[in-house]
Amino acid sequence: MRSVYWKWGAACVVAALAAGCGGGSGDGLDANGRPLGEGEDPGGPMTASFRSIQAQVFTPVCSGCHAGGAAPAGLRLDAGNSYMMLVDVASVEVPALKRVQRGNANNSYLIHKLEGHAAVGARMPLGGPFLDAATISLIRRWIDNGAQQ
Numbered sequence: 001m002r003s004v005y006w007k008w009g010a011a012c013v014v015a016a017l018a019a020g021c022g023g024g025s026g027d028g029l030d031a032n033g034r035p036l037g038e039g040e041d042p043g044g045p046m047t048a049s050f051r052s053i054q055a056q057v058f059t060p061v062c063s064g065c066h067a068g069g070a071a072p073a074g075l076r077l078d079a080g081n082s083y084m085m086l087v088d089v090a091s092v093e094v095p096a097l098k099r100v101q102r103g104n105a106n107n108s109y110l111i112h113k114l115e116g117h118a119a120v121g122a123r124m125p126l127g128g129p130f131l132d133a134a135t136i137s138l139i140r141r142w143i144d145n146g147a148q149q
């Protein structure tokens with residue numbers, strides 16, 4: 001996860017130069033505009049919380065493709081959109097499944113895509129490198145614990 005974190009850090013620096021990382025005032029705020037040091041540090045070891053998964057997986061690994069109006073399958077995974085586009089929302093590829101079904105990682109299409117056994121399309125992130133087993137198991141635990149925001 002260290003390399004993913006450094007990638008995210010680099011993206012944040014680039015964003016800070018362009019627009020102010022964290023939206024405007026910049027210093028001391030994270031990508032969601034929350035004060036650094038409050039709650040979990042997104043740069044620390046990844047945990048099974050949504051905030052940590054967003055900071056260490058969805059933003060750095062997925063949102064390069066899954067953002068904006070042309071996001072694949074209409075799925076935006078940037079920090080402002082990912083939760084409402086995942087939890088209790090039907091998959092476009094397999095509408096019988098929710099992208100994230102609270103309390104049921106085995107039945108969540110997001111997990112099928114990350115583990116490479118989805119009924120439709122390719123393993124995510126498209127083209128790899130794929131998430132390691134420890135990272136996927138934290139995402140599974142977040143879902144099995146109720147997929148809290």
Ligand code: HEC
Nearest residue numbers: 061062065072073091092093094110113121122124125126
């Ligand atoms: C290089 C671009 C790219 C990256 C990076 C990428 N995706 Fe995708 N994703 C796609 C494309 C294209 C599709 C539709 C085709 C397919 O499923 O193979 C897709 C489809 C999906 C779907 C199916 C959505 C639905 O409603 O059926 C999920 C879930 C998904 N991606 C999750 C992720 C996650 C999570 C990550 C990061 C770990 C990720 N993707 C990274 C391009 C990408």
